[in-house]
Amino acid sequence: MKVKKIPQRMCTGCMEMKSKKELLRIVHSKEGEISIDLTGKKPGRGAYICNSIDCFEKSYKTKRLERNLGGKISEEIYGKLKDKINYEDEINHE
Template sequence: MKPRKIPMRKDVVTGEMFPKKDLVRVVKDNEDNVSIDATGKANGRGAYINLDVTIAQQAFKKRILDKALGVKISDDFYEELIAYVDHQQARKELFGDAK
């Protein structure tokens, strides 16, 4: 049996390629609303960030998502993103790869 292909995506902060399941997608829709896409399938322009709190904090400090998505993103959203990444990172450590 042929091994399954693992979809890879580039982290906008570090520029490194990671498996899609190790990243969180942030999406901008047609009305310039920015949100966290937990499913990875929402319509719109997406940018990926590694599930690492230090990388999410670095994205906030350098405003990387503003540049990647082309819109001004509020500080509240970045704080929500950091909390989401922290939660997902803790889940991954507790339960392994199961999402």
């Protein structure tokens, strides 16, 4: 039986390769809209980040997400992303 290949992506915070399912995807659509892609299937340029507040902070300080997506990310999107990571972190620690 053939072994199924697991897609790997790089986190913009820690710069480590991880499986795509472990990471959150942020997408920049053709219309110029930047949003969090919970399904991982929205069309557009994607960047990935771990479900870790440390990775979020590193990515925010160095503006790696903005560079990878090729656009300015609003504070609203950063806020939503931080809330999502904090929520996931709380669930994982229970």
